[in-house]
Amino acid sequence: MLCFFLRYRFLYSPLMATAKHQRLHQIAGASLAGSAKKPKTMMDSAMKEEFAKHADYLNALNDKRERVVKASRDVTMNSKKVIFQVHRISKHNKEEVLSKAENDLASVTDQYMSRLVKELQGTDFWKLRRAYTFAVQEYVEAATFCRFCKTGTLLNLAEINASLLALSDKDVEPLQINVLDYLLGVADLTGELMRLAIGRISDGEVEYAEQICKFVRDIYRELTLLEPMMDDNIEMKKKMETMLQSVVKIENACFGVHVRGSEYIPLLGSSDPDYSFLGVPDFE
Structure with a gap:
């Protein structure tokens, strides 16, 4: 009896295993078919719809970013041209140079900043x-540079934003330059003023250079008070270091003129050999 049982188990176990395996496949296939035929729930449809909306939003944002980058490149390039134009200023052509620079700045505002505003509003x-x-930042630098050379004052943020309001539609939120971008632009302005001061000294306009020196020193002092409240902004920290270097360069140039005044007589146009710079006798 035991031998018969062992023979039966030996002969039919593979058949039973194969049949069991087939049944498992049938059950799995039926489950998959049932799940494939199962209707989509409202939740699945809503998730797909939201995902599609988010994908469309990201695609539109990327397209807008590309257009903003292109408009920004034009604003940067043409603002630099305005700055280069202002650097041509001298005591002989001040009104002519500033008039052209202001016209160029107005063109930058109307043609290029308006495009940027329309993309972002x-x-x-x-x-x-x-x-x-x-x-x-470059636009702020150009605008403030023109204002200083014309009036000796600083163009403030409210005035710049007011000029941008005219470029925006009244029914949408307008683009407004934030405080950080304005201050970063003003920090760059000090570098251009340093170059202007050095150039004016070489042309004999020492008083104008001293005016620039005082103005730059005041900006540096005010930003020194504000910089700790800027959440350790790395960009501003770097510009503060550069600004300090600009202040030192202007001060050294002005100080050098006072100390070694007699060497600047040809530049100042004096032919008197007994000429004393600013009424101060030369140092031995």
Whole structure:
């Protein structure tokens, strides 16, 4: 009896295993078929719809970023041209140079800043800040540079933003330059003023250079008070270091003129051999 049982188990176990395996496949196939035929739930449909909306939003944002980058590049390039134009200023052509620089700045505002404003108005433009911040800083630098050379004063943030309001539609949120971008642009302004001061000294306009020196020193002092409140902004820290170097260069140049005044007589146009610079006798 035991031998018969062992023979039966030996002969039919593979058959039973094969049949069991086939049944498992049938059950699995039926389950898959059932799940394939199972109707989509409202939740699955809603998730797909939301995912599609988010994908469309990201695609539109990327397209907008590309357009903003292009507009920013134009603003940056043409703002630099305005700055180069202002550097041509001298005591003989001041009105002519500044008039052309102001016209060029108005063209930058009307042609290029207007494009940037239209791309960013009515949107969460802070999300694209890294795409346009350098263009805005360059524009602020050019605008403030023109204002200082014309009036000796600083163009403030409210005045710049007021000029941009005219470029925006009244029915949407307008683009407004934030405080950080404005201050970064003003920090860059000090570097251009340093170059202007050195150039004016070489042309004999020492008093104008001293005026620039005082103005730059005041900006540096005010930003020194504000910089600790900027959440350790790395960009501002770097510009503060550069600004200090600009202040030192202007001060050294002005100080050198006073100490070694007699060497600047040809530059100042004096032919009197007994000439004493600014009424101060030469140092031995």
